[in-house]
Amino acid sequence: MKKIKCIIVDDEPLAVSLLRNYVAEIPFLELVFSSDNPFEAVEFIQKNQANLIFLDIQMPELTGINFMKIVGDKMKYILTTAYSEYALEGYEHNVVDYLLKPISFERFNKSILKVRDRFPFDSKKDINYLFVKSSGQQHRINVDDILYIESIKDYVNIRTETQEYIILETLKSLELQLPENFIRIHKSFILNLNEMKSVGSKKVGLKSGEEVPVGDFYKSNLLEKLK
Template sequence: MIKCLLIDDEPLALQLLESHVSQTEGVEVLKTFTNPIEALQEVETLKPDLIFSDIQMPELNGVQFSKIIGNKYPIIFTTAYEQYAVEGFELDVIDYLLKPIALQRFQKAVDKFKNRSKSAAADAPAADYIFVKSEYKTLKINLSDIHYIKGMADYVTIVTADKKVHTLENLKHYQATLPASSFMRVHKSYIIAMDKIEFIERNRAVILGDYIPVSDTYKKDFFDRVNN
Protein backbone atom coordinates (compact mmCIF):
# COMPACT_ATOMS: atom_id res chain seq x y z
CA MET A 1 0.00 0.00 0.00
CA ILE A 2 1.41 3.40 -1.06
CA LYS A 3 0.98 5.85 1.80
CA CYS A 4 0.87 9.44 0.63
CA LEU A 5 0.71 12.99 1.93
CA LEU A 6 -1.49 15.56 0.21
CA ILE A 7 -0.43 19.23 0.44
CA ASP A 8 -2.54 22.05 -0.99
CA ASP A 9 -3.69 25.34 0.49
CA GLU A 10 -7.05 25.00 -1.30
CA PRO A 11 -9.45 22.66 0.59
CA LEU A 12 -11.42 21.85 -2.58
CA ALA A 13 -8.23 20.75 -4.34
CA LEU A 14 -7.44 18.49 -1.39
CA GLN A 15 -10.91 16.98 -1.54
CA LEU A 16 -10.44 16.14 -5.22
CA LEU A 17 -7.08 14.49 -4.53
CA GLU A 18 -8.60 12.48 -1.68
CA SER A 19 -11.38 11.34 -4.01
CA HIS A 20 -8.84 10.25 -6.62
CA VAL A 21 -6.85 8.33 -4.00
CA SER A 22 -10.00 6.52 -2.84
CA GLN A 23 -10.57 5.36 -6.44
CA THR A 24 -6.99 4.21 -7.01
CA GLU A 25 -5.99 0.70 -5.98
CA GLY A 26 -3.01 0.35 -3.68
CA VAL A 27 -2.95 3.97 -2.50
CA GLU A 28 -4.10 5.51 0.76
CA VAL A 29 -3.94 8.96 2.35
CA LEU A 30 -1.61 9.18 5.31
CA LYS A 31 -2.44 12.82 6.09
CA THR A 32 -3.52 16.04 4.38
CA PHE A 33 -2.11 19.54 4.91
CA THR A 34 -3.22 23.00 3.86
CA ASN A 35 -0.02 24.46 5.30
CA PRO A 36 3.27 23.22 3.74
CA ILE A 37 5.28 24.33 6.77
CA GLU A 38 3.25 21.98 8.98
CA ALA A 39 3.83 19.22 6.43
CA LEU A 40 7.56 19.92 6.55
CA GLN A 41 7.53 19.62 10.34
CA GLU A 42 5.80 16.23 10.24
CA VAL A 43 7.25 14.56 7.15
CA GLU A 44 10.09 12.84 9.03
CA THR A 45 7.65 11.41 11.55
CA LEU A 46 5.09 10.27 8.99
CA LYS A 47 7.63 8.92 6.45
CA PRO A 48 5.29 8.84 3.43
CA ASP A 49 5.97 6.76 0.34
CA LEU A 50 4.79 9.55 -1.92
CA ILE A 51 3.85 13.25 -1.64
CA PHE A 52 1.37 15.17 -3.77
CA SER A 53 2.15 18.86 -3.41
CA ASP A 54 0.70 22.03 -4.88
CA ILE A 55 3.34 24.50 -6.06
CA GLN A 56 1.96 28.00 -5.55
CA MET A 57 1.29 28.29 -1.81
CA PRO A 58 1.86 31.10 0.71
CA GLU A 59 4.91 31.12 3.02
CA LEU A 60 6.52 28.09 1.39
CA ASN A 61 5.85 27.00 -2.18
CA GLY A 62 6.05 23.46 -3.49
CA VAL A 63 9.39 23.94 -5.23
CA GLN A 64 10.97 25.26 -2.05
CA PHE A 65 9.41 22.39 -0.10
CA SER A 66 10.87 19.90 -2.55
CA LYS A 67 14.35 21.41 -2.33
CA ILE A 68 14.29 21.26 1.47
CA ILE A 69 13.36 17.58 1.70
CA GLY A 70 15.67 16.67 -1.18
CA ASN A 71 15.24 13.29 -2.88
CA LYS A 72 14.28 11.43 0.29
CA TYR A 73 10.54 11.51 -0.43
CA PRO A 74 9.20 11.25 -4.01
CA ILE A 75 6.95 14.12 -5.08
CA ILE A 76 4.23 14.62 -7.67
CA PHE A 77 3.49 18.29 -8.24
CA THR A 78 -0.09 19.51 -8.64
CA THR A 79 -0.62 23.04 -9.90
CA ALA A 80 -2.73 25.31 -12.07
CA TYR A 81 0.35 26.95 -13.61
CA GLU A 82 2.20 25.37 -16.52
CA GLN A 83 5.26 27.60 -16.14
CA TYR A 84 6.45 25.55 -13.17
CA ALA A 85 6.74 22.33 -15.16
CA VAL A 86 10.36 22.78 -16.26
CA GLU A 87 11.56 23.58 -12.75
CA GLY A 88 9.58 20.66 -11.41
CA PHE A 89 11.23 18.15 -13.70
CA GLU A 90 14.67 19.64 -12.98
CA LEU A 91 14.01 18.58 -9.37
CA ASP A 92 13.43 15.03 -10.63
CA VAL A 93 9.84 14.87 -9.40
CA ILE A 94 7.80 11.84 -10.42
CA ASP A 95 5.23 13.78 -12.42
CA TYR A 96 3.57 17.15 -12.91
CA LEU A 97 -0.24 17.29 -12.81
CA LEU A 98 -2.06 20.29 -14.17
CA LYS A 99 -5.30 21.28 -12.44
CA PRO A 100 -8.10 20.38 -12.77
CA ILE A 101 -6.69 16.87 -12.45
CA ALA A 102 -8.61 14.07 -14.15
CA LEU A 103 -8.76 10.70 -12.38
CA GLN A 104 -7.13 8.87 -15.31
CA ARG A 105 -4.22 11.33 -15.36
CA PHE A 106 -3.83 10.99 -11.58
CA GLN A 107 -3.68 7.20 -11.84
CA LYS A 108 -1.13 7.43 -14.65
CA ALA A 109 1.11 9.47 -12.34
CA VAL A 110 0.76 6.84 -9.62
CA ASP A 111 1.73 4.15 -12.14
CA LYS A 112 4.86 6.14 -13.01
CA PHE A 113 5.79 6.13 -9.33
CA LYS A 114 5.20 2.38 -9.07
CA ASN A 115 7.35 1.70 -12.14
CA ARG A 116 10.18 3.87 -10.84
CA SER A 117 10.00 2.13 -7.46
CA LYS A 118 10.18 -1.30 -9.13
CA SER A 119 13.23 -0.25 -11.14
CA ALA A 120 14.97 1.06 -8.03
CA ALA A 121 14.23 -2.15 -6.15
CA ALA A 122 15.58 -4.26 -9.01
CA ASP A 123 18.82 -2.26 -9.06
CA ALA A 124 19.34 -2.43 -5.28
CA PRO A 125 21.74 -5.12 -4.07
CA ALA A 126 20.07 -7.91 -2.13
CA ALA A 127 20.85 -8.10 1.58
CA ASP A 128 22.92 -11.10 2.65
CA TYR A 129 21.25 -11.38 6.05
CA ILE A 130 17.83 -11.32 7.71
CA PHE A 131 16.58 -10.12 11.10
CA VAL A 132 14.54 -12.64 13.06
CA LYS A 133 12.40 -11.98 16.13
CA SER A 134 12.96 -14.76 18.66
CA GLU A 135 11.47 -14.48 22.13
CA TYR A 136 12.57 -11.04 23.41
CA LYS A 137 15.41 -10.52 20.94
CA THR A 138 15.81 -9.61 17.30
CA LEU A 139 18.66 -11.67 15.88
CA LYS A 140 20.68 -11.02 12.75
CA ILE A 141 21.30 -14.23 10.79
CA ASN A 142 23.55 -14.37 7.74
CA LEU A 143 21.89 -16.15 4.82
CA SER A 144 25.07 -18.15 4.29
CA ASP A 145 24.66 -19.63 7.79
CA ILE A 146 21.14 -20.98 7.21
CA HIS A 147 21.04 -24.71 6.44
CA TYR A 148 17.29 -25.25 6.51
CA ILE A 149 14.05 -23.96 8.01
CA LYS A 150 11.46 -26.25 9.55
CA GLY A 151 7.83 -25.25 9.98
CA MET A 152 5.87 -26.36 13.03
CA ALA A 153 2.25 -25.74 14.00
CA ASP A 154 2.79 -22.36 15.67
CA TYR A 155 6.38 -21.40 14.82
CA VAL A 156 9.35 -22.14 12.58
CA THR A 157 12.88 -23.18 13.44
CA ILE A 158 15.83 -21.72 11.52
CA VAL A 159 18.67 -24.23 11.66
CA THR A 160 22.33 -23.23 11.30
CA ALA A 161 25.46 -25.29 11.94
CA ASP A 162 25.65 -24.20 15.57
CA LYS A 163 22.18 -23.12 16.67
CA LYS A 164 18.43 -23.35 16.21
CA VAL A 165 16.39 -20.16 16.27
CA HIS A 166 12.65 -20.32 16.94
CA THR A 167 10.35 -17.57 15.63
CA LEU A 168 6.62 -17.05 15.20
CA GLU A 169 6.90 -16.26 11.48
CA ASN A 170 5.62 -18.85 9.00
CA LEU A 171 7.25 -20.66 6.10
CA LYS A 172 5.39 -18.57 3.51
CA HIS A 173 7.13 -15.49 4.87
CA TYR A 174 10.58 -17.01 4.41
CA GLN A 175 9.69 -18.52 1.06
CA ALA A 176 8.89 -15.00 -0.15
CA THR A 177 11.83 -13.35 1.62
CA LEU A 178 14.78 -15.65 0.97
CA PRO A 179 16.49 -15.54 -2.46
CA ALA A 180 15.16 -18.28 -4.72
CA SER A 181 18.63 -18.67 -6.22
CA SER A 182 19.86 -20.15 -2.92
CA PHE A 183 16.81 -21.54 -1.12
CA MET A 184 14.00 -23.85 -2.12
CA ARG A 185 10.85 -25.16 -0.51
CA VAL A 186 10.82 -28.95 -0.75
CA HIS A 187 7.99 -29.84 1.60
CA LYS A 188 5.06 -28.15 3.33
CA SER A 189 7.27 -28.06 6.43
CA TYR A 190 10.75 -27.42 4.99
CA ILE A 191 12.80 -24.83 3.13
CA ILE A 192 16.39 -25.81 2.46
CA ALA A 193 19.61 -24.08 1.38
CA MET A 194 20.57 -25.89 -1.80
CA ASP A 195 24.31 -25.46 -1.27
CA LYS A 196 24.07 -27.13 2.15
CA ILE A 197 22.85 -30.48 0.81
CA GLU A 198 25.34 -33.21 1.75
CA PHE A 199 23.71 -35.89 -0.37
CA ILE A 200 20.32 -37.03 -1.64
CA GLU A 201 18.91 -40.44 -0.81
CA ARG A 202 15.77 -41.35 -2.69
CA ASN A 203 13.31 -38.54 -1.94
CA ARG A 204 15.25 -37.08 0.95
CA ALA A 205 17.89 -34.36 1.12
CA VAL A 206 20.42 -34.79 3.90
CA ILE A 207 21.65 -31.63 5.63
CA LEU A 208 23.63 -31.65 8.89
CA GLY A 209 22.88 -35.36 9.04
CA ASP A 210 19.13 -34.68 9.10
CA TYR A 211 16.94 -36.40 6.49
CA ILE A 212 14.59 -33.83 4.99
CA PRO A 213 11.71 -35.21 2.89
CA VAL A 214 11.02 -33.90 -0.60
CA SER A 215 7.29 -34.16 -1.11
CA ASP A 216 5.52 -34.99 -4.38
CA THR A 217 4.39 -31.37 -4.72
CA TYR A 218 7.97 -30.11 -4.98
CA LYS A 219 9.75 -33.23 -6.29
CA LYS A 220 9.85 -32.36 -9.98
CA ASP A 221 11.14 -28.80 -9.45
CA PHE A 222 13.67 -30.04 -6.90
CA PHE A 223 15.17 -32.75 -9.10
CA ASP A 224 15.08 -30.50 -12.19
CA ARG A 225 17.19 -28.05 -10.25
CA VAL A 226 19.54 -30.73 -8.95
CA ASN A 227 20.02 -32.28 -12.38
CA ASN A 228 20.59 -28.94 -14.09
Protein backbone atom coordinates in the same frame (compact mmCIF):
# COMPACT_ATOMS: atom_id res chain seq x y z
CA MET B 1 22.44 -3.71 -9.53
CA LYS B 2 20.11 -0.72 -9.24
CA LYS B 3 19.17 0.47 -5.80
CA ILE B 4 15.97 2.02 -4.50
CA LYS B 5 16.72 5.71 -3.93
CA CYS B 6 14.92 6.95 -0.86
CA ILE B 7 14.17 10.15 1.03
CA ILE B 8 13.30 10.67 4.70
CA VAL B 9 11.01 13.54 5.73
CA ASP B 10 10.07 13.93 9.40
CA ASP B 11 9.89 17.04 11.57
CA GLU B 12 11.46 15.11 14.48
CA PRO B 13 15.29 14.95 14.13
CA LEU B 14 15.44 11.80 16.27
CA ALA B 15 12.98 10.06 13.95
CA VAL B 16 15.08 11.07 10.95
CA SER B 17 18.20 9.70 12.65
CA LEU B 18 16.50 6.39 13.47
CA LEU B 19 15.29 5.89 9.90
CA ARG B 20 18.72 6.81 8.53
CA ASN B 21 20.23 4.03 10.64
CA TYR B 22 17.58 1.55 9.47
CA VAL B 23 18.08 2.44 5.80
CA ALA B 24 21.82 1.90 6.18
CA GLU B 25 21.16 -1.73 7.15
CA ILE B 26 19.32 -2.57 3.91
CA PRO B 27 21.69 -3.35 1.00
CA PHE B 28 19.31 -2.35 -1.80
CA LEU B 29 18.33 1.04 -0.31
CA GLU B 30 20.26 4.22 -1.06
CA LEU B 31 19.50 7.31 1.01
CA VAL B 32 19.74 10.37 -1.23
CA PHE B 33 18.18 13.01 1.05
CA SER B 34 16.81 13.44 4.57
CA SER B 35 15.40 16.47 6.36
CA ASP B 36 13.13 17.63 9.17
CA ASN B 37 11.89 20.38 6.84
CA PRO B 38 9.25 19.20 4.34
CA PHE B 39 9.69 22.27 2.11
CA GLU B 40 13.37 21.44 1.65
CA ALA B 41 12.30 17.94 0.63
CA VAL B 42 9.83 19.26 -1.95
CA GLU B 43 12.57 21.45 -3.42
CA PHE B 44 14.97 18.50 -3.57
CA ILE B 45 12.40 16.29 -5.31
CA GLN B 46 11.75 18.94 -7.94
CA LYS B 47 15.44 18.85 -8.93
CA ASN B 48 16.43 15.24 -8.27
CA GLN B 49 15.20 11.69 -8.78
CA ALA B 50 14.11 9.29 -6.07
CA ASN B 51 11.92 6.20 -5.81
CA LEU B 52 10.65 6.08 -2.25
CA ILE B 53 9.79 8.54 0.54
CA PHE B 54 9.53 7.81 4.26
CA LEU B 55 7.05 10.52 5.15
CA ASP B 56 5.72 11.69 8.52
CA ILE B 57 2.01 12.46 8.30
CA GLN B 58 1.81 14.97 11.14
CA MET B 59 4.14 17.90 10.46
CA PRO B 60 3.07 21.38 11.61
CA GLU B 61 4.17 23.38 8.57
CA LEU B 62 3.10 20.91 5.89
CA THR B 63 1.20 17.71 6.62
CA GLY B 64 2.22 14.47 4.95
CA ILE B 65 -1.11 14.30 3.14
CA ASN B 66 -0.64 17.77 1.65
CA PHE B 67 2.98 16.90 0.86
CA MET B 68 1.78 13.96 -1.25
CA LYS B 69 -0.74 16.17 -3.02
CA ILE B 70 2.09 18.55 -4.01
CA VAL B 71 4.63 15.92 -5.03
CA GLY B 72 2.13 13.53 -6.63
CA ASP B 73 2.32 9.82 -7.34
CA LYS B 74 5.60 9.66 -9.24
CA MET B 75 7.17 8.05 -6.17
CA LYS B 76 6.09 5.48 -3.62
CA TYR B 77 5.48 6.37 0.01
CA ILE B 78 5.86 4.71 3.38
CA LEU B 79 4.01 6.81 5.92
CA THR B 80 5.27 7.20 9.48
CA THR B 81 2.78 8.25 12.15
CA ALA B 82 1.95 8.00 15.82
CA TYR B 83 -1.76 7.73 14.96
CA SER B 84 -2.95 4.77 12.89
CA GLU B 85 -6.19 6.46 11.79
CA TYR B 86 -4.25 8.84 9.54
CA ALA B 87 -2.96 5.96 7.45
CA LEU B 88 -6.36 5.31 5.89
CA GLU B 89 -6.38 8.65 4.09
CA GLY B 90 -2.82 8.06 2.93
CA TYR B 91 -3.78 4.93 1.03
CA GLU B 92 -5.56 7.13 -1.53
CA HIS B 93 -2.10 8.07 -2.75
CA ASN B 94 0.77 5.86 -3.93
CA VAL B 95 1.34 4.48 -0.42
CA VAL B 96 2.90 1.06 0.03
CA ASP B 97 2.67 0.83 3.81
CA TYR B 98 2.62 2.84 7.02
CA LEU B 99 4.85 2.54 10.08
CA LEU B 100 3.36 3.22 13.48
CA LYS B 101 5.74 4.98 15.87
CA PRO B 102 7.79 3.91 17.78
CA ILE B 103 9.17 2.01 14.77
CA SER B 104 11.05 -1.24 15.35
CA PHE B 105 13.59 -2.48 12.82
CA GLU B 106 11.62 -5.72 12.44
CA ARG B 107 8.51 -3.79 11.34
CA PHE B 108 10.61 -1.50 9.14
CA ASN B 109 12.16 -4.50 7.39
CA LYS B 110 8.75 -6.02 6.63
CA SER B 111 7.65 -2.72 5.09
CA ILE B 112 10.77 -2.61 2.92
CA LEU B 113 10.03 -6.10 1.59
CA LYS B 114 6.66 -4.83 0.40
CA VAL B 115 8.42 -2.00 -1.40
CA ARG B 116 10.97 -4.32 -3.00
CA ASP B 117 8.22 -6.44 -4.51
CA ARG B 118 6.79 -3.37 -6.28
CA PHE B 119 9.97 -2.46 -8.12
CA PRO B 120 10.81 -4.06 -11.49
CA PHE B 121 14.37 -5.06 -10.65
CA ASP B 122 15.32 -8.02 -8.49
CA SER B 123 16.91 -6.86 -5.25
CA LYS B 124 16.30 -10.22 -3.64
CA LYS B 125 19.68 -11.57 -4.76
CA ASP B 126 21.50 -8.92 -2.71
CA ILE B 127 20.04 -10.01 0.61
CA ASN B 128 22.71 -11.75 2.66
CA TYR B 129 21.17 -11.59 6.12
CA LEU B 130 17.82 -11.58 7.91
CA PHE B 131 16.71 -9.67 10.99
CA VAL B 132 14.36 -11.73 13.14
CA LYS B 133 12.87 -11.57 16.62
CA SER B 134 13.24 -14.79 18.61
CA SER B 135 12.94 -15.37 22.39
CA GLY B 136 12.31 -11.67 22.93
CA GLN B 137 15.53 -10.56 21.21
CA GLN B 138 16.48 -9.24 17.77
CA HIS B 139 18.92 -11.43 15.83
CA ARG B 140 20.86 -10.86 12.63
CA ILE B 141 21.26 -14.16 10.76
CA ASN B 142 23.62 -14.58 7.82
CA VAL B 143 21.64 -16.45 5.17
CA ASP B 144 24.71 -18.52 4.27
CA ASP B 145 24.57 -20.00 7.78
CA ILE B 146 21.01 -21.27 7.38
CA LEU B 147 20.69 -25.03 6.83
CA TYR B 148 16.92 -25.15 6.44
CA ILE B 149 13.71 -23.52 7.63
CA GLU B 150 10.85 -25.58 9.04
CA SER B 151 7.23 -24.48 9.41
CA ILE B 152 5.66 -25.23 12.80
CA LYS B 153 2.01 -24.12 12.77
CA ASP B 154 2.06 -20.29 13.02
CA TYR B 155 5.84 -20.23 13.56
CA VAL B 156 8.96 -21.17 11.67
CA ASN B 157 12.23 -22.63 12.92
CA ILE B 158 15.29 -21.15 11.21
CA ARG B 159 18.01 -23.76 11.70
CA THR B 160 21.73 -23.06 11.53
CA GLU B 161 24.53 -25.42 12.51
CA THR B 162 24.71 -23.95 16.00
CA GLN B 163 21.35 -22.26 16.63
CA GLU B 164 17.59 -22.49 16.25
CA TYR B 165 15.47 -19.35 15.89
CA ILE B 166 11.73 -19.80 16.47
CA ILE B 167 9.91 -16.80 15.01
CA LEU B 168 6.34 -15.76 14.30
CA GLU B 169 6.42 -15.78 10.51
CA THR B 170 5.16 -17.75 7.51
CA LEU B 171 7.27 -19.99 5.31
CA LYS B 172 5.92 -18.20 2.23
CA SER B 173 7.07 -14.80 3.48
CA LEU B 174 10.61 -16.05 4.09
CA GLU B 175 10.66 -17.86 0.75
CA LEU B 176 10.10 -14.50 -0.99
CA GLN B 177 12.98 -12.90 0.90
CA LEU B 178 15.68 -15.53 0.46
CA PRO B 179 18.21 -15.83 -2.41
CA GLU B 180 17.80 -18.33 -5.24
CA ASN B 181 19.87 -21.08 -3.57
CA PHE B 182 16.94 -21.54 -1.15
CA ILE B 183 14.16 -23.78 -2.43
CA ARG B 184 10.96 -25.25 -1.05
CA ILE B 185 11.37 -29.04 -0.90
CA HIS B 186 8.33 -29.87 1.23
CA LYS B 187 5.17 -28.10 2.34
CA SER B 188 6.93 -27.49 5.66
CA PHE B 189 10.59 -27.08 4.63
CA ILE B 190 12.83 -24.64 2.75
CA LEU B 191 16.35 -25.91 2.08
CA ASN B 192 19.64 -24.13 1.48
CA LEU B 193 20.95 -26.01 -1.58
CA ASN B 194 24.52 -25.17 -0.61
CA GLU B 195 24.08 -27.37 2.47
CA MET B 196 22.68 -30.39 0.60
CA LYS B 197 24.74 -33.59 0.35
CA SER B 198 22.36 -36.20 -1.13
CA VAL B 199 18.80 -36.78 -2.36
CA GLY B 200 16.90 -39.94 -1.48
CA SER B 201 13.38 -41.09 -2.25
CA LYS B 202 11.85 -39.35 0.77
CA LYS B 203 14.76 -37.54 2.42
CA VAL B 204 17.47 -35.01 1.64
CA GLY B 205 20.79 -35.47 3.38
CA LEU B 206 22.72 -32.43 4.60
CA LYS B 207 26.43 -31.86 5.04
CA SER B 208 25.76 -31.52 8.78
CA GLY B 209 24.57 -35.14 8.88
CA GLU B 210 20.91 -34.23 9.36
CA GLU B 211 18.08 -35.36 7.09
CA VAL B 212 14.96 -33.42 6.14
CA PRO B 213 11.91 -34.65 4.21
CA VAL B 214 11.36 -33.99 0.51
CA GLY B 215 7.78 -33.98 -0.79
CA ASP B 216 6.77 -35.69 -4.03
CA PHE B 217 5.22 -32.47 -5.30
CA TYR B 218 8.48 -30.53 -4.83
CA LYS B 219 11.01 -33.21 -5.73
CA SER B 220 10.88 -32.74 -9.51
CA ASN B 221 11.55 -29.01 -9.10
CA LEU B 222 14.48 -29.82 -6.81
CA LEU B 223 16.00 -32.24 -9.31
CA GLU B 224 15.53 -29.73 -12.12
CA LYS B 225 17.25 -27.08 -10.05
CA LEU B 226 20.22 -29.37 -9.44
CA LYS B 227 20.78 -29.73 -13.20
